Amino acid sequence: MARLNDNYLKLQAGYLFPEISRRVTAFADAHPNDKVIRLGIGDVTKPLVPAVLKAFHDGVDDLAKGASFHGYGPEQGYSWLSQTIIDKAYKPLGVELEASEVFISDGSKCDSANILDIFDLSCKVAIGDPVYPVYNDTNVMVGRTGKADEKGYYEGIVYMPCTEENGFAPAFPSEKVDIIYLCFPNNPTGTVATKEVLKSWVDYALDNDAVILFDAAYEAFITEPGIPHSIYEIDGAKKCAIEFRSFSKTAGFTGVRCGLTVVPHDLMASTADGEKVSLNQLWNRRQCTKFNGVSYPVQKAAAAVYSDEGWAQVQEIIAYYMENARIIREGLQEAGITCYGGVNAPYIWLKTPEGMTSWDFFDKLLNECFVVGTPGSGFGPSGEGYFRLSAFGERENVEEAVKRIRQKWGK
Amino acid sequence: MARLNDNYLKLQAGYLFPEISRRVTAFADAHPNDKVIRLGIGDVTKPLVPAVLKAFHDGVDDLAKGASFHGYGPEQGYSWLSQTIIDKAYKPLGVELEASEVFISDGSKCDSANILDIFDLSCKVAIGDPVYPVYNDTNVMVGRTGKADEKGYYEGIVYMPCTEENGFAPAFPSEKVDIIYLCFPNNPTGTVATKEVLKSWVDYALDNDAVILFDAAYEAFITEPGIPHSIYEIDGAKKCAIEFRSFSKTAGFTGVRCGLTVVPHDLMASTADGEKVSLNQLWNRRQCTKFNGVSYPVQKAAAAVYSDEGWAQVQEIIAYYMENARIIREGLQEAGITCYGGVNAPYIWLKTPEGMTSWDFFDKLLNECFVVGTPGSGFGPSGEGYFRLSAFGERENVEEAVKRIRQKWGK
Incomplete structure (x- = not known):
């Protein structure tokens, strides 16, 4: 059987x-x-806001006529959407990205789960506690852990407790890890990382050859000046971090489904033989083979979020x-x-x-x-x-x- | 690193x-x-056809008002869509399904790739040759194979050649396998399986404790009477088969993104200890943890495909x-x-x-x-x-x- x-x-x-x-x-x-x-x-x-609704309807209307019909789109998303995101969401932060570093998806939940596909099972993972359950559960599902203990900690995962005592700011992992999940503004605790704190994480990852999986799904809710909206605001982050973003909370897309993942070309990981390969190349292959792009009218609607x-x-x-x-x-x-x-x-x-x-x-x-x-x-x-x-x-x-x-x- | x-x-x-x-x-x-x-x-x-366009627009309009707004939907899809599919696409074939056996997704490509998540890596897989490349490549990506030989066959996969000599109808696998991919009407050869042929596969799978992954993405194109549109038209198939269907070709949804996967409650697989567990339960957990449902207006549009x-x-x-x-x-x-x-x-x-x-x-x-x-x-x-x-x-x-x-x- x-x-x-x-x-x-x-x-x-x-x-x-x-x-x-x-x-x-x-x-x-x-x-x-x-x-x-x-x-x-x-x-x-x-x-949904009026400008998004209009673009969504226009996108549907495009599918009504042969001349403007769109079938399969790029698995990575339309470049007009990636470029809009780069211009409107990243450039103002001083972050330069190429369109081929931005992958449009049907949501951050899927991406933050699927990203594990491109890593070897031997990678040691550090996860906050408390944390968005998807990070933990997907690592269990791929077989990176043993069983959970009485408290609910899975053998093999390095947990970073976020408590009242440490201001809900995780300390560096207690042992060497390869992948570190960070989420700021944090779900569930609502805490943020200052530039200094985030820099300490980037430096730590660079020093320890670790990859940071940075979940920025709530960046649009930052109200205080000076708090970074993207990990790429920190020098060196392109060499150690993947960033997830979402339209879900930013623009009310929880039922519409659109997110994005940034995998910089400079971000490398190692083969069994010690050769360095760009993770961008692997994620691109993953998306081309296992994903078929986001609904065209949804991408039109997402682009309208960034209109004036x-x-x-x-x-x-x-x-x-x-x-x-x-x-x-x-x-x-x-x-x-x-x-x-x-x-x-x-x-x-x-x-x-x-x-x-x-x-x-x-x-x-x-x-x-x-x-x-x-x-x-x-x-x-x-x-x-x-x-x-x-x-x-x-x-x-x-x-x-x-x-x-x-x-x-x-x- | x-x-x-x-x-x-x-x-x-x-x-x-x-x-x-x-x-x-x-x-x-x-x-x-x-x-x-x-x-x-x-x-x-x-x-897209007019009835689908209207429903798509109506779905977008629902998101314009608080009273009809839809945020996160069920990860499995809305039951009004699953039930419509059961009533209109399966019941006329004499196939009875429960709504909880139908999982709405953003496409068959994703599902036929992601389905491997719920199987153990030790499962032996049989794949047609030629075949939709996703079946082969996703098995390589999860690590079920060795390297490809000069011809392009990957070590560890059992290939079932479909040639002019055998009328492009695969013979039973040459060795014992656990998972068999079948696609009828076939992509790329365009061949179909008669009821007798499909019955022989169901019987073979039941006799050999194998699971059939049945890709029916092209069933809507069957013009000859008597050719089965679903593997569940064959007695016993609910105990051995998962079926993938798609709106992509049926209704022009390649850029809209909607498909479905049927995982019957009766379909069991075995734990390491030999305990039998329903694969429906595992797929449901997979979808709840790694997927967030299909865009609401897209589901409205999909349901309209089955209006008169x-x-x-x-x-x-x-x-x-x-x-x-x-x-x-x-x-x-x-x-x-x-x-x-x-x-x-x-x-x-x-x-x-x-x-x-x-x-x-x-x-x-x-x-x-x-x-x-x-x-x-x-x-x-x-x-x-x-x-x-x-x-x-x-x-x-x-x-x-x-x-x-x-x-x-x-x-």
């Missing part, structure tokens, strides 16, 4: 968000008349969400709840009241306040006792959620 | 279609005034392409060129005139007739001396291409 990939069976329980969805659905079915406010999964709620009109419209929505973040953060703080994040990221990372476990707080919040959040422990053992609230939501819902939480726990 | 996946370096040259694209671009740049007719890559040319109006419109286009196929097939036959396929598939598989190699014929056809096709040898060693012409194209271009070929080689 065909053998399955046993590594999948090492994974604990379900993937975090389907489990949340299961509990919320069960609650909603049992309480059809109570209004549940969802600040759990980090999903946007605002409609589109960018102004998108910024308004980001500001709206960040005002939600402020309301949640300040409301909770006034209720005596300790919380982090929410300044340069759309996530508030709070300490559960009364020392509750994350899932106990989840259930209590759902059952008594009808508010959905995400248990911190779902992001890793160091997330236990913490809880993530997302700032994506309608203002009145966010205000209502904060009111309910303050009524329940406030002083 | 981080180690790269050395298996990628075993791959020969570029992936087939980028290489064709490179040669065609070079030719077109050198001959800006000559009209190149492209019957190479199997890409559709007709616009949409289906009728799509059938008209398929008939148009199949008339192209007839024109190519009969035109070439009248010119004394031996050719196959083109009756139940949009591909004509021709023997190169004068015993030319496939790439020599490619270059000659490009340089002397300004016609682009696909070298048979690009699909595998047994494709050497053959050539694939695609029936996707505008009628006048197809007629012009046939005229030029007949002028060059006709009697």
Whole structure:
């Protein structure tokens, strides 16, 4: 009988968000008349902006006529989109990229999972804790780990705890690693890295011949000046880092699906024989063979995010969400709840009241306040006792959620 | 230094279609005034049909309003689309499926590549020759093979030659295998499997505890009655087969991106300890962790393919392409060129005139007739001396291409 990939069976329980969805659905079915406010999964709620909608429709219209029809596009994405991203999102940061270094995809989740394809299984991996579960789970799935211990740490992965004590800033890995996942602004803790901190990571990676997988999915939510939006703002990063970006949160594309990955030509890895090969070449081969490009109208819509009109419209929505973040953060703080994040990221990372476990707080919040959040422990053992609230939501819902939480726990 | 996946370096040259694209671009740049007719890559040319366009626009409009906005959708696709596919594409064949057995994706290429994630590396694989290159190359990339020999066969893969002698119908693998790739209607040869032939494969797989990966991307092009459109028309197939389908050719979605994969609950594989686990469960976990669902407006557009109006419109286009196929097939036959396929598939598989190699014929056809096709040898060693012409194209271009070929080689 065909053998399955046993590594999948090492994974604990379900993937975090389907489990949340299961509990919320069960609650909603049992309480059809109570209004549940969802600040759990980090999903946007605002409609697409007008400039993006127009370009999306125009893209569909192009497919209505033979002369403007588009079949298979480049697996790497259309160069008009890559070039727009370079010109509008990278050049203003002082970062120069070539179009062949930018790969358009159907989302950062896929890319940050699929990127493992091009690395040898022997590579040692360092992951934050708490962390976006995809980094951890995909390493388990490819067989880079043993089983999980009681706490949930998988044998073979080097975890970098991000705790209140270290300001949720990971320390350098405790042993030599080949691949380091970094995510700033961070999901779930909402913390950011200053230029100095990010430089220390780039220097560390260069000194230790490691590759940084830098997840910048939330860079558009940075409000404070001086915080880097791209790891390539740091000298030397092109020799050690791959960067993931997404239109999901920036422009409300969670249901539209578009992201991008930058793999610089200068980024090398080693063959078994010690020969250096550009990872750009390998990722290009991976995408050409296993991917078929992003939907054409979606790419048209994505390009419109960077039009003058589109960018102004998108910024308004980001500001709206960040005002939600402020309301949640300040409301909770006034209720005596300790919380982090929410300044340069759309996530508030709070300490559960009364020392509750994350899932106990989840259930209590759902059952008594009808508010959905995400248990911190779902992001890793160091997330236990913490809880993530997302700032994506309608203002009145966010205000209502904060009111309910303050009524329940406030002083 | 981080180690790269050395298996990628075993791959020969570029992936087939980028290489064709490179040669065609070079030719077109050198001959800006000559009209190149492209019957190479199997890409559709007709616009989307009106019913699909309307649904696509409606889907985009849904994203314009908060009340109808859709963010993250189910990783498996919306159940309204899965259920429509079951009702309209499977039930009429007498095939019963549950919605949880159907996974909507951004295309068959991705799925037929990614499916390897859930199998153990020890699985022995059988692949047709010639074959859609993705099956072969993705097995090389995951490390299931050694190097390629002089002919292009990779050590460790069991090849099933499809030749003029066996009517391009693969014989059972020469040794015990765990995974068998089948594609009917076949790309590139255009051949189909009768119910009896397909039953013999299902019986073989059940007897030998093998899993069939059945690529049905071209089922909509079957014109002869009695030819199975799905492997699940055969009793027992749910216990041994995964089926891939695509909207790419059926409805002109090559640039829109939508496909689906059926993984029946009854399909089991074995753990290292001999325990049987449903592959549906593993694929579901794979998709939840590494994929984020298909663009919402694209799913709306896909569902409209199966509306009464949409289906009728799509059938008209398929008939148009199949008339192209007839024109190519009969035109070439009248010119004394031996050719196959083109009756139940949009591909004509021709023997190169004068015993030319496939790439020599490619270059000659490009340089002397300004016609682009696909070298048979690009699909595998047994494709050497053959050539694939695609029936996707505008009628006048197809007629012009046939005229030029007949002028060059006709009697």
